[in-house]
Amino acid sequence: MREIDLALYADALAGEAASLAARIERERNRLRQASVEQSAREELPAAVVGQLEALGLLSTRGDVQALVELEESLDAVELLQAWVEEALSRVAA
Numbered sequence: 001m002r003e004i005d006l007a008l009y010a011d012a013l014a015g016e017a018a019s020l021a022a023r024i025e026r027e028r029n030r031l032r033q034a035s036v037e038q039s040a041r042e043e044l045p046a047a048v049v050g051q052l053e054a055l056g057l058l059s060t061r062g063d064v065q066a067l068v069e070l071e072e073s074l075d076a077v078e079l080l081q082a083w084v085e086e087a088l089s090r091v092a093a
Contacts, residue, residue, distance in 0.1 A: 006088040013081045020074040027070060031062030 037058045041049050052058045 001087060001091060003088065003091045006084055006091060010081065010084045010088060013077060013084060017074060017077045017081060020070055020077060024067065024070045024074060027062060027067045030060055031064065031067065033060045034062040 037060055040052075041058055044052075049058060
């Protein structure tokens with residue numbers, strides 16, 4: 001393997017990891033918002049909840065399984081990144 005090929009691949013993996021991390025954070029935010037909305041739904045009068053739903057509020061849905069899958073994907077990319085960095089070190093030495 002050539003050093004430049006490994007370096008370019010490492011850069012691409014860094015971009016993929018950053019993208020996955022951003023998607024994970026967005027999903028976590030959706031889950032937090034959905035939790036707040038669920039609490040509001042439980043504590044506010046039904047008529048108010050109906051009005052809010054008609055306005056398109058209280059409709060956030062988070063997906064725990066999607067979050068788990070994203071986290072597993074990030075873990076896999078990070079393992080690949082570590083392998084590429086190790087290979088890059090070997091080639092450079």
